[in-house]
Amino acid sequence: xxxxxxxxxxxxxxxxxxxxxxxxxxxxxxxxxxxxxxxxxxxxxxxxxxxxxxxxxxxxxxxxxxxxxxxxxxxxxxxxxxxxxxxxxxxxxxxxxxxxxxxxxxxxxxxxxxxxxxxxxxxxxxxxxxxxxxxxxxxxxxxxxxxxxxxxxxxxxxxxxxxxxxxxxxxxxxxxxxxxxxxxxxxxxxxxxxxxxxxxxxxxxxxxxxxxxxxxxxxxxxxxxxxxxxxxxxxxxxxxxxxxxxxxxxxxxxxxxxxxxxxxxxxxxxxxxxxxxxxxxxxxxxxxxxxxxxxxxxxxxxxxxxxxxxxxxxxxxxxxxxxxxxxxxxxxxxxxxxxxxxxxxxxxxxxxxxx
Amino acid sequence: xxxxxxxxxxxxxxxxxxxxxxxxxxxxxxxxxxxxxxxxxxxxxxxxxxxxxxxxxxxxxxxxxxxxxxxxxxxxxxxxxxxxxxxxxxxxxxxxxxxxxxxxxxxxxxxxxxxxxxxxxxxxxxxxxxxxxxxxxxxxxxxxxxxxxxxxxxxxxxxxxxxxxxxxxxxxxxxxxxxxxxxxxxxxxxxxxxxxxxxxxxxxxxxxxxxxxxxxxxxxxxxxxxxxxxxxxxxxxxxxxxxxxxxxxxxxx
Numbered sequence: 164x165x166x167x168x169x170x171x172x173x174x175x176x177x178x179x180x181x182x183x184x185x186x187x188x189x190x191x192x193x194x195x196x197x198x199x200x201x202x203x204x205x206x207x208x209x210x211x212x213x214x215x216x217x218x219x220x221x222x223x224x225x226x227x228x229x230x231x232x233x234x235x236x237x238x239x240x241x242x243x244x245x246x247x248x249x250x251x252x253x254x255x256x257x258x259x260x261x262x263x264x265x266x267x268x269x270x271x272x273x274x275x276x277x278x279x280x281x282x283x284x285x286x287x288x289x290x291x292x293x294x295x296x297x298x299x300x301x302x303x304x305x306x307x308x309x310x311x312x313x314x315x316x317x318x319x320x321x322x323x324x325x326x327x328x329x330x331x332x333x334x335x336x337x338x339x340x341x342x343x344x345x346x347x348x349x350x351x352x353x354x355x356x357x358x359x360x361x362x363x364x365x366x367x368x369x370x371x372x373x374x375x376x377x378x379x380x381x382x383x384x385x386x387x388x389x390x391x392x393x394x395x396x397x398x399x400x401x402x403x404x405x406x407x408x409x410x411x412x413x414x415x416x417x418x419x420x421x422x423x424x425x426x427x428x429x430x431x432x433x434x435x436x437x438x439x440x441x442x443x444x445x446x447x448x449x450x451x452x453x454x455x456x457x458x459x460x461x462x463x464x465x466x467x468x469x470x471x472x473x474x475x476x477x478x479x480x481x482x483x484x485x486x487x488x489x490x491x492x493x494x495x496x497x498x499x500x501x502x503x504x505x506x507x508x509x510x511x512x513x514x515x516x517x518x
Numbered sequence: 519x520x521x522x523x524x525x526x527x528x529x530x531x532x533x534x535x536x537x538x539x540x541x542x543x544x545x546x547x548x549x550x551x552x553x554x555x556x557x558x559x560x561x562x563x564x565x566x567x568x569x570x571x572x573x574x575x576x577x578x579x580x581x582x583x584x585x586x587x588x589x590x591x592x593x594x595x596x597x598x599x600x601x602x603x604x605x606x607x608x609x610x611x612x613x614x615x616x617x618x619x620x621x622x623x624x625x626x627x628x629x630x631x632x633x634x635x636x637x638x639x640x641x642x643x644x645x646x647x648x649x650x651x652x653x654x655x656x657x658x659x660x661x662x663x664x665x666x667x668x669x670x671x672x673x674x675x676x677x678x679x680x681x682x683x684x685x686x687x688x689x690x691x692x693x694x695x696x697x698x699x700x701x702x703x704x705x706x707x708x709x710x711x712x713x714x715x716x717x718x719x720x721x722x723x724x725x726x727x728x729x730x731x732x733x734x735x736x737x738x739x740x741x742x743x744x745x746x747x748x749x750x751x752x753x754x755x756x757x758x759x760x761x762x763x764x765x766x767x768x769x770x771x
Contacts, residue, residue: 339605339622339623340534340604343534343604343624344534346624346625347537347539350543351539351543397536398534398536400536436533437582438582439533439559439561439583466675
C-alpha cells in the first residue's frame, strides 16, 4: 500500500503542489491572456493530475531499492519512467486545455506555448525525479521505523523471557519436596531440620535479591546453586553427587542473575530424579580469550523420554542470552551416552554487579 | 473390612528415604498396621508385592523408571492404595475423578489419619484400573511414552517407538516389539486411547500398527487387505482400518 494514501498525508502532499499551480496560473494569465478563473481551473487540473501521476514513483522506488541495485539500472529505471510520465503529462495537459478552454483560446495558448513545449516537458521530468527522491526518503523513514519496531519487539521478547525465568525460579515441586524433607527431619534429626530451614531461607532470599539485579557475579550465582544442591542432597541422599570445576578467574565475571539455576534444576528434575541409583551433576566454568564458558552436565536416563523435557526452561535461557548479548552468546545442548550437557558461552564482562 | 485383631499388612513405596521415614513415623501410633517392607523404586515394589501380598500400599507417584501408576498396573487392582504426591495438578485431578485417596507432601497427621481410616473401611474394594488413572493424570495432548509389561516376575519397559504392532487376544493385548511378543492385561481400545494417533493406527478390530513399520499394503480377498511390516509380519486390514490408514498417510504427504 502506498504510504501517502491516507487522508492527512495526501492533503499535505497536494499542498506542496499549490505554489506550482499558482505560478503556472499566473503565467497563463499574464502571457496566455486567459481570465483568472479559467487559468486557475486549467492549472489546478493539470497539476492535480500530475501530482497523482508522480505518486506512481513509489512503485519503481520499491522495486529498485537504493544500494541494492547498480547505479546504471537506477538511472535507467527512473529516467525512462520520468520521460514516459512527463510525456503523458504534456499530452494530458493539451487535452485538458482543449476540454476546458474555448476553441479560440485553446489555439491562442497553443501558439503561445508551443516554443516552450520542451521546457515544459523538462519541468515534468524534473518534477517526477523530485518525486522519486522524495519517495526514497519516505521509504527510508518507513524502513527505519519498521526496524525500530522490530528492535522493540525483540527487547520485549527478551524481557518477557527474563520475567518468565524469574517467576519460574521457585518451582513449587522443589518447595513442597523440601518442606516434606524438613517435616521428616524434625523428629529424627532436629539439628538437620533446622539447618535445612536455614538453607531454604537463604536460597529464597538470594533468589529474590538476585532476581532484581541486572547482572551478578558468577560467584553469587554459584553460591545460590550451592544452597539449591545442598537442599536437594538432603532429599536425594547419596543419589545426588555434585562435582565442581570452577576456574578462579571466572568467578568475578558478570552474568544475568538466575541464568544457571533453571539449568541445574532441570539437571536434578529430569536427570537425577529419574535414576534409581542417582548420578552426578557437574558445574564447570572457565574464562578464555575474553569469553566465559559455563558447562552444566548431568547423568540422565537415556531410555526415559522425560529427560528431553524441560525444554521450556532451556528455551527461556536461550532467549535471555539472545536478548542480552544477541549474536555474542551461544548455547549448545547435547547428549553423550548417559550424559546431558548444556554449554553456554558469553562475553567475559567484569565489574561490579549492577542493579 | 478386616476382621478385628487381624493386622493390616502394608508396603511403603517412595524413592526418597526421608519421605518413607515420615510414613513410618506416622504409622507408629497404629500398631494395627504392620510394615512389611519399604521400597525405593517401582521394581522393588512389584517384587515386594508378589512376595508379601500386602493389604495396603503407600505409593509415591513420581519415581524414577516406574511411576506409581505403573506399579499399580503391574500389581493389579485388588489392593488398597494411598497415593502420595508433592504437587501434580494432573495426578490430583485423576485421584479426585476416580475417588482414590491421596496425600500431599508434606503430609499432616490429621490428613493421614483420615486417609488411613478410609482405606480401612474400603479395604478389599478394587482400585480403579491403573491405565484409567494414568490416562487421567496425563496432561492433555500427551500420550504414552512407554508400556510396562510384566512377564512372570520380570518387568519390561517398551518405549512406544519400539512397539511394532499390538494384537488383541481376549482380555489381553500382545505387544510385538523387536521380534518378541509381550502379553499385557489390557483391552486394545484402552491401549489405543493412550497411543499417539499420528503414529499408531487401528487397522483392524484386533490390530493396532505402528505406522513407521508399514512397508506396503496388499489387496487380500474381497474388501480386505494385508499390511506388510518391515519385519515381514502380515496383518489384516479391515475396510474401515484401511480408510483410517489412508487418511493418515495422506495427511503425512
